[in-house]
Amino acid sequence: MISNLTEFYIPTKMKIGVGSSEQTGELIKEYGLKKLLIVTDQGVINAHLMDGIEKSLKESNIDYLVFDEVEPNPSSEIALKGVQFLKQHECDGLLAIGGGSSIDTAKGIAVLATNEGDILDYEGFGKIKNPALPLVVIPTTAGTGSEATPSTVFTNKKTSFKTAILSPHLYPKLAILDPLLTINLPPSITAATGMDALTHAIESYISKFANPVSQALGIHAIKLIGENLSNAYFVGTNVKAREEMLVASMIAGIAFAHAKLGNVHAISHTFSGIFNIPHGIANAALLPFVMKYNLPAAPGQMKEIAVALGKDVTGLTTIAAGEKAIEAVVEMNKAFDIPNNIKDLGVTLDLLPKMVEDSMRSGNVKANPRLTKAADIKQIIENAYYGI
Numbered sequence: 001m002i003s004n005l006t007e008f009y010i011p012t013k014m015k016i017g018v019g020s021s022e023q024t025g026e027l028i029k030e031y032g033l034k035k036l037l038i039v040t041d042q043g044v045i046n047a048h049l050m051d052g053i054e055k056s057l058k059e060s061n062i063d064y065l066v067f068d069e070v071e072p073n074p075s076s077e078i079a080l081k082g083v084q085f086l087k088q089h090e091c092d093g094l095l096a097i098g099g100g101s102s103i104d105t106a107k108g109i110a111v112l113a114t115n116e117g118d119i120l121d122y123e124g125f126g127k128i129k130n131p132a133l134p135l136v137v138i139p140t141t142a143g144t145g146s147e148a149t150p151s152t153v154f155t156n157k158k159t160s161f162k163t164a165i166l167s168p169h170l171y172p173k174l175a176i177l178d179p180l181l182t183i184n185l186p187p188s189i190t191a192a193t194g195m196d197a198l199t200h201a202i203e204s205y206i207s208k209f210a211n212p213v214s215q216a217l218g219i220h221a222i223k224l225i226g227e228n229l230s231n232a233y234f235v236g237t238n239v240k241a242r243e244e245m246l247v248a249s250m251i252a253g254i255a256f257a258h259a260k261l262g263n264v265h266a267i268s269h270t271f272s273g274i275f276n277i278p279h280g281i282a283n284a285a286l287l288p289f290v291m292k293y294n295l296p297a298a299p300g301q302m303k304e305i306a307v308a309l310g311k312d313v314t315g316l317t318t319i320a321a322g323e324k325a326i327e328a329v330v331e332m333n334k335a336f337d338i339p340n341n342i343k344d345l346g347v348t349l350d351l352l353p354k355m356v357e358d359s360m361r362s363g364n365v366k367a368n369p370r371l372t373k374a375a376d377i378k379q380i381i382e383n384a385y386y387g388i
C-alpha cells in the first residue's frame with residue numbers, strides 16, 4: 001500500500017466542539033474578510049440555526065448578506081444566480097451554513113467569483129485557474145464531508161448528469177463543526193446523511209487509490225459511525241453522538257478526498273440526477289450490493305470493516321468475515337427504515353442504458369477495487385432493483 005502514498009494534503013482548518021459556531025465571527029476575523037455572502041437554505045433559517053452565528057458576526061463587526069435559495073442536488077444555474085448576487089453586493093468571502101447542497105453551492109459561487117463562465121465548464125480535475133474567494137463552512141448535517149474535500153457536484157439540468165468538479169481551490173479555509181446545530185435534525189435526514197458518510201468511509205477504505213493515511217481515517221470513521229449513528233438516529237439530542245458523527249463525516253471526507261470512492265457513488269449520482277432521490281438514501285440502498293460485488297476483490301479489508309462495525313468474526317474464513325460487513329450494513333438500513341433495494345426508492349429500469357453510461361463516466365469506477373465494466377454496472381443495478 002505504501003507505494004500509493006504520493007501526497008497527503010488538507011489545508012482546511014477545523015474547529016470542532018459544542019458551541020463552536022458561536023465563535024464564528026472571531027474565527028473569521030483572522031482572514032480579514034469584510035463582507036460575507038452567507039449561502040444557505042430556507043430549512044436552516046426556519047430551524048433558527050443561523051441565530052447564534054449571526055449574533056457572533058455582528059459582535060465581530062463582520063457585514064453579511066444572505067443567499068437562501070439553495071436547492072437539493074444543486075443545478076449549475078443556482079451557482080450563476082448566487083455569483084450575480086455576490087458581485088452585485090461586492091462580498092469578499094463566503095460562509096456556507098447547511099448540508100452538502102449549501103456547501104457545494106457556495107463552492108461553486110466562490111469559484112465563479114474569480115473565474116469566468118459556467119461551473120460545469122470546470123468538470124473534472126484541476127481546470128479551475130484562479131483561487132476561489134475564501135470560503136468558511138458550517139455543516140448542519142453529518143454526512144457529506146464536503147467541508148474537508150476539494151470537490152463539488154452540480155447537476156446539469158439538460159442532461160440530468162451530476163457533474164463533479166475537483167480542484168485544490170475548492171478546499172474551504174475553515175470548517176466549524178458544532179454538534180448543537182445537528183441535534184434537531186429529523187431521524188430520516190440523520191440516517192440518510194450518516195449512511196452517506198459510511199459509504200464514503202467504506203468506499204475510500206477499499207479503493208484502489210487508498211493509502212495508509214486515508215485508510216487509517218476511513219476505518220476510524222467506519223468505527224465511529226457504527227458506534228454513534230444509531231444513537232444519533234434514535235436519540236437526536238445525544239450531543240456526544242452528534243459530535244462523533246460530525247467528526248466521522250469530516251474524516252471520511254478527508255479519506256475520500258485522497259482515495260476517491262467507488263461504484264456506489266458512480267451509480268447513485270445517476271439516481272439523484274435522474275430521479276432526484278436523496279444522495280444518502282440512494283447510497284445506503286446500493287451499498288450492500290456493491291459490497292457484495294467487491295467482496296472477492298477486497299476480502300481482508302471487508303473483514304476489517306465487519307470488525308469496525310462491531311461484528312464478531314472469530315473462527316470465520318476471511319470471506320465469511322467479509323460477508324458480516326454486508327450483513328451489518330443491511331441491518332443498519334433496516335433499523336433506519338431505508339429499503340434494501342432501489343425499486344422502493346422510485347428507481348425504474350426504463351433508463352437503464354443511460355444510468356449505465358452515466359455511471360461509467362464517473363471517475364469513481366476506476367477507484368473501485370474490483371475491475372468494473374458497463375455490463376457489471378448493469379448487473380449491480382438490476383440486482384439492487386430486484387433486491388437479489
Ligand SMILES: [Fe+2]
Pocket residue numbers: 144196200265279283
Ligand atoms: Fe456521498
